[in-house]
Structure formats: structure tokens, C-alpha cells
Amino acid sequence: MLYSTTTPEQKRLKLRELLNSGTIAQFPGAFNPLSARLIEEKGFPGVYISGAVLANDLGLPDIGLTTLTEVATRAGQIARMTELPCLVDADTGFGEPMNVARTIQELENAGLAGCHIEDQFNPKRCGHLDGKNVVDTDTAAKRIRAAADARRDANFLIMARTDIRAVDGIQAAQERAKALVDAGADAIFPEAMKDLSEFQAIRDAVDVPILANMTEFGKSELFTAEQLQGAGVNMVIYPVTLLRIAMGAAERTLETIKATGTQEAQVENMLTRARLYDLVDYEAYNQFDTGVFNFQVPGLSR
Ligand SMILES: C[C@](O)(C(=O)O)[C@H](CC(=O)O)C(=O)O
Numbered sequence: 001m002l003y004s005t006t007t008p009e010q011k012r013l014k015l016r017e018l019l020n021s022g023t024i025a026q027f028p029g030a031f032n033p034l035s036a037r038l039i040e041e042k043g044f045p046g047v048y049i050s051g052a053v054l055a056n057d058l059g060l061p062d063i064g065l066t067t068l069t070e071v072a073t074r075a076g077q078i079a080r081m082t083e084l085p086c087l088v089d090a091d092t093g094f095g096e097p098m099n100v101a102r103t104i105q106e107l108e109n110a111g112l113a114g115c116h117i118e119d120q121f122n123p124k125r126c127g128h129l130d131g132k133n134v135v136d137t138d139t140a141a142k143r144i145r146a147a148a149d150a151r152r153d154a155n156f157l158i159m160a161r162t163d164i165r166a167v168d169g170i171q172a173a174q175e176r177a178k179a180l181v182d183a184g185a186d187a188i189f190p191e192a193m194k195d196l197s198e199f200q201a202i203r204d205a206v207d208v209p210i211l212a213n214m215t216e217f218g219k220s221e222l223f224t225a226e227q228l229q230g231a232g233v234n235m236v237i238y239p240v241t242l243l244r245i246a247m248g249a250a251e252r253t254l255e256t257i258k259a260t261g262t263q264e265a266q267v268e269n270m271l272t273r274a275r276l277y278d279l280v281d282y283e284a285y286n287q288f289d290t291g292v293f294n295f296q297v298p299g300l301s302r
């Protein structure tokens with residue numbers, strides 16, 4: 001009830017344990033605090049908070065328009081509603097190395113377990129689109145060094161994302177990954193890998209945990225968790241999956257209402273009132289005030 005009882009420090013430790021467990025950790029992307037609850041209930045070990053989802057949710061494209069305040073606030077709202085560790089997408093860190101340092105401290109304050117900082121130029125783009133540009137190794141390394149030095153909890157995970165594969169190829173990605181680890185990255189997110197052998201190539205280049213991005217309609221095939229684990233991947237995200245499916249359902253339902261004059265045909269696809277109440281732990285609030293949950297709702301058992 002109310003907010004998570006697991007402290008940010010415990011969540012950060014948990015994330016470290018997950019990444020070192022030898023079993024790939026699947027982190028679906030939450031598009032709001034309630035969906036983070038669902039992710040937790042379904043038994044996933046952690047929650048991803050996508051920059052693309054955050055931007056798109058505001059009606060904006062994912063090109064670096066969102067601000068640190070918006071990202072830290074929303075990510076904090078999500079993180080406090082789940083016992084699970086949350087990894088947030090911090091894009092390019094919101095500015096120069098000094099801004100990156102502040103970003104890390106704000107994300108720590110917001111209760112996140114870690115974040116990733118990428119080596120794209122501003123304005124950044126979705127990692128699976130063409131025409132991206134990356135900064136030079138020195139600039140990228142400075143961002144990561146600033147991030148690593150700024151954290152106050154040594155377990156706050158600094159993940160370095162590199163987008164260089166799409167620009168200069170897999171060998172450049174290996175070199176960049178090594179340099180980012182040397183700069184203090186705890187983990188590597190190699191973006192837009194073409195196939196499993198490319199994940200393996202990154203695995204061979206660095207000793208830290210690596211992340212696979214299984215975003216739909218992108219440059220990577222949708223590999224199974226087992227396939228990815230076989231290629232040495234420690235963590236996999238499904239960043240926009242829940243937003244896409246929820247928006248798909250919303251679109252179909254609006255069409256149904258338009259076409260038939262009622263939503264009736266879509267009701268069977270909905271989360272029922274009872275399930276919704278379960279997710280917000282309605283019953284627990286009754287312990288404070290027995291007047292809160294003593295009503296009868298037709299169909300509550302559905
Ligand atoms: C992972 C990602 O950075 C995100 O913001 O979720 C995006 C996802 C996407 O646009 O599909 C990405 O750049 O891959």
C-alpha cells in the first residue's frame with residue numbers, strides 16, 4: 001500500500017545481484033506507475049523506464065526534448081510504486097559532463113537503481129533509426145566519468161550506451177565499449193546490434209554486464225531471452241512493448257465505439273475492475289479506514 005517499502009539502496013544492490021547472477025534478467029518497460037505494478041506482479045525482476053515512452057507519452061518525438069526534471073519526476077513516480085529495481089534511460093545525460101553529474105544525483109534522489117547514458121550527439125534519435133551521429137571517444141568517456149564520480153551510492157548503476165555500431169560498425173563498438181568501461185561504466189548497452197554474433201562480440205570485448213534492447217520494429221531481430229543469454233547478454237529490455245500494445249488496444253476500442261456505438265465487444269479484453277483494484281491494493285487501504293472498501297460493485301468479481 002502507498003509506496004514501495006524497499007529502499008533505493010536495497011533496489012540498487014538487487015540490480016547488481018541480478019546482473020551478476022548468470023541468468024539473464026528481463027526488464028519490461030513501464031509506461032506508468034501502474035504498469036510497473038503489473039510487471040512486478042507477473043514476476044519480472046525489474047522495470048525499465050524508456051526515454052522514448054516518456055517522450056511519446058507527452059506527445060513528443062524521442063529526440064531529446066524532454067528535460068531532466070520531467071524524466072526524474074516521472075521515473076521517480078514509477079520507481080516508488082514498485083519494490084523492483086528500475087533502470088531509467090537518461091539519454092545523453094542532459095548536457096555537458098557537469099549536467100550529467102547533476103542528472104545522476106537527481107536520479108539517485110528519485111529512487112532509481114541505475115541509468116544509461118549514451119554517446120549520441122544532440123539532438124539524439126531513437127537508436128534504431130538511420131542518420132544517427134556519435135560524439136568522439138573522449139567526449140563519451142567524459143560523460144561516463146562524470147556520472148561515475150557524481151554518484152553518492154556506489155551501487156547506483158552507471159550503464160554506458162553506445163550507438164556507434166550503426167555509424168562505424170561492430171569493431172568500433174567493441175573499442176568504444178572498452179573505452180567506456182575504462183571510464184567507469186558498470187555495464188554496457190550496445191545499441192542496434194544486428195544479430196547474436198554482434199552481442200557475442202561485445203561480450204568478448206568487455207567483462208562487465210551487457211544489455212540487449214529488444215524493441216519492436218527496430219534493427220535487431222526479436223531474440224528470445226535464452227538466445228540472448230547464450231550470446232553472453234545479462235539483461236534484456238522490452239522498452240516500448242507495453243505502450244505499443246496498450247495504445248493498439250486503445251485504438252481498436254475507439255474504433256469499436258465509433259463503429260458499433262458501444263464498447264461492449266472490447267470489454268472482454270479489458271482489465272476488470274477487480275483486477276484494477278487488486279493492482280492498486282485497494283483492500284489494504286481498508287485497514288486504515290473500513291469505510292473505504294465496503295461498497296458493492298456489480299461485476300467486481302469479474
Ligand atoms: C531504448 C530506447 O532508447 C528507449 O528510449 O526506450 C529506444 C527504444 C525505441 O525507440 O524503440 C531506442 O533508442 O532504442
Ligand SMILES: [Mg+2]
Pocket residue numbers: 050051052062089091
Ligand atoms: Mg531512449
